[in-house]
Amino acid sequence: MGGAKQTHSQSNSGQEQHEHRGVLGANTELIFSLLSGLLLAIGYILSLTTPELAWLSRALYWAAYFFGGFFTAKEALESIFKGHFEIDFLMLLAAIGAGFLGEWAEGALLLFLFSLGHALEHYAINKARKSIAALADIAPKTAFVQKNGQQIEVPIEELKIGDTIIVKPNSKIAADGIVVKGSSSVNQAPITGESVPVDKSPLLENQFNTQEADRIPAEHKVYSGTINGSNVLEVRVTKAANDSTLARLIKLVNESEAQKSPTQQFTDKFEKVFVPSVLALVVLLLFAFLIRDEMFADSFYRAMAVLVAASPCALAISTPSAVLSGIARAARGGVLIKGGGPLEELGQLTALAFDKTGTLTEGKPKLVEVIPYGNTDMNDLLLTTAAVEKLSDHPLAVAVVKGVQERLHAVEIEAADHLQSVTGRGVKASWKGEEVFIGNKGLFEQELSTPLPEKLMADLKQLEEGGNTTMIVRRGGVFLGLIGLMDTPKKEAGEVVIQLKEIGIKRMIMITGDNQKVADAVAHKIGLTDAWGGLLPEDKVAAIEKLKQQERKVAMVGDGVNDAPAMAKSTVGIAMGAAGSDVALETADIALMSDQLRGLPFAIGLSRKSKVIIKQNLWVSLGVTALLIPATIIGFAGIGSAVLIHEGSTLLVVFNALRLLAYKAK
Known part of the structure; x- marks a missing residue:
């Protein structure tokens, strides 16, 4: 029970195991669960219609125990061998207790509902994970390399920096690189979220060094996983497959799942107090027969029911499922959010500080x-x-x-x-x-x-x-x-500022090294509330500190290079144009993969929606637990109804979190 969170994080993070485990393939767990329910239903009907076949009903219940408890027992034993007592063990214990009391039908119902809930929960969470895993499928598996006047198809893992690859019309680009021949429009949406294809033109070989690719203008650079337009391109490879922008994006998104949000940290602390309290309550309830006029069997049953009702399953999964879905949706929209912390903080911003050159302007x-x-x-x-x-x-x-x-x-x-x-x-x-x-x-x-x-x-x-x-x-x-x-100013800058004002950002300040007159002129054209000019990099850090004193939550939006110190001081650091930039990907809490500001309102809106869903999930999980515990103590709810409501609430919070995958900016 104390390891409920671990159980879910392990079982949900190890979806590869769930997808191909069992003799019946990916759906073995679900099939076993449904078989358990079918055998339980047949046995229950027989007990009502033909009491003389009670032995057959009991045999069917035992079979329901086997199919419903197979994966529950498997995971429980795996946890015990690792030194943990997880929620699966507690559910198994409660089912065995029900059988010990002769309540075979109720025990079978517990295992059926618990296994069905787990199977559906795995399916639902896997849907969010597949949204992230889909990033890995963006890049092609092979590339056509130009060698000695011939085109040779090779696995992308064999590509070396300096190789020249041929990208055919309407095909995916296999590696990060520089266009050295041909012109075409490239669909960069899989990486940057841009809806309009971007024109790419060649850069002569004597004009660049593959080791200095970050300094080359964007119109000559292409990224792994993007889609070529109607013309052939020759691309000089600048990054190996495992170091491409796409590979780094996938790695950072996966790492971000492990970073806990403030709400996750709160639930962790809550569980550390809640779980021991529940265990103490269960022990006390086991001895209720000493002070109440009832049999030990009644006290034992009540204790098992409370054990099921108080399992913090929904609470443990409520925040991680929302964070996972939010990060996955952001990645699809060309926004990299590094964990639950930045995801939650972003929606609470009241002020944004912008660098001027290259962020608000063309640079x-x-x-x-x-x-x-x-x-x-x-x-x-x-x-x-x-x-x-x-x-x-x-x-x-x-x-x-x-x-x-x-x-x-x-x-x-x-x-x-x-x-x-x-x-x-x-x-x-x-x-x-x-x-x-x-x-x-x-x-x-x-x-x-x-x-x-x-x-x-x-x-x-x-x-x-x-x-x-x-x-x-x-x-x-x-x-x-x-x-x-x-x-x-960038074409979209004024429009984005209006959108940010509409969603409640009170102050938008430009901080720049340019003189105050230039700063004021640009800020006026774009519609910003303030402009602070004549600032050196160290002055920008002081400006952020000053702004944080005036406003509760402040983000710094810049290019992730010379703005890194100011980003570090802000509540949330946001890097522009992170595609292809190692520094921007590493320094920022949030990275807009394209060089466009349009990702900002989308990211803030998504963060706020995530926060709403996290709160909803917490209310549901805590509310259900708060109602179920007294209901089982006074005998109003038994094991069967407790596990039904318990698993129902867990599924509810998971599917509620999955709504974030369909989020659309207003």
Whole structure:
């Protein structure tokens, strides 16, 4: 009885044994249970219709004992040999006691109902486990490797880092890797939960090192278990099969089941007090005949009934079954939740702190504003700027050239020459016989001692207040205008913030190293409640501590690398874009496998639903026990009715928990 929780965790975690044990295959336990019930029913009918065949009825009851008690006895003996007295042993003891009193029908009913409850419980829990086990079936078992100009099919276990695999149209990708030839759309839903296929393009071999795969942009990376689109891809393998994103995801999900939630810890402590108390009560009830006018047999029967009624079976399985189902459902939705603790904590959040770059924004600058000055033609401003910036590999320069190409489409950009950098200010170059300067206000006012026109200054101030990184462009002696770049918010960011507000998240704060003006501008566009700018990594930790003092539960959402210290200080650390990132998978309590924020409302909603179901299960399990114990003590319920209600409540909490597998975000 004291090991009730262990019995369930062992029997439920060892589903492989339950699936193929017995001479009748996976369903042997269920078949034995049903045979027990059938023999019991026939024996009971015979006892009512033909009393003269009482010996046959008794023989049928004994046969019902055998089939109903076979697996119960088997598990009880296995537990005893390990030094545990489990709930199976107690049920077996109660059935033997009923037989000792001549109540063969009631003992057979106990074993039938208990074995049927166990068989159905194993089936129900196995359904949740199969949802997790299905992850392992995502990846193909073999891959086509390109060797010496030939395609050879090999088991994925034999793939080595650096091998080139051929991925055919509409087939599963066998390993994590980098696309080196071909372009295609890849369905990443099995790993990241993204509903829309993601375009993948090749990266030339001389542009990457397989040992530095984490730094390569996502548009070139593919993951084991994802599904290729309509074109052939050649993929350079970057991770062995047992170290792929999918393999690590499966390992972490399985490990997360062993991490107990606060509610599980509470039930463990409760059982440590409850079980000895019940055992003491049962011993006292065995001697009730000494102070009551009744036979020892009556006292013994009552004690056995209380033993059955007080078994904490439903309580032991109520929380683990909900946690298991919640984690399985989250994994299917592209969210890795590392255990019951984060699953419960997530639903209690009142505030979220976000890193800016790469979390709320795209993580790279983009040309967003072009303001010609005076009579300057916009195309002239764009071409002049791109001609100079084409010579530089600075991220801002690359963003300018890309933005100009997108705006001017097929127009060819003639590069400038004689590029020179003015440190911290900008650049200068020659283009079409004229000197071009591109830079910030300091370049012109301090380096060149050239005052900016009033209108240009007004436009510059407006752009900077809007959070733009602004460049002033002058060719010859004429100012051409302004170019504004910004790390733009992700498309879904504003929509997700609205959803988070709707589900009750009171405060959403952006913490960033960018200056306060940029932080305010981005926060305003997205709809956040606060923006704290100019923060170093250590300042972010202090910001989280400050926020925790103001709010009860706080999560830090970041990329899992430079945000790791702040994540560690928060109630729950949430990593974005964890697919393919070892650091993000290891550091966060919760990992959103895709680089999209849409997983946040889903995960919080799932957590809250899990919490509701856990509470429901606790009320059912504790409520049934609280009613059954006095009912059996006063004789209102016997062994048969006690085990019927007991097993019914256990099945109820398990099937209630399984509802989480069908959870859908609102």
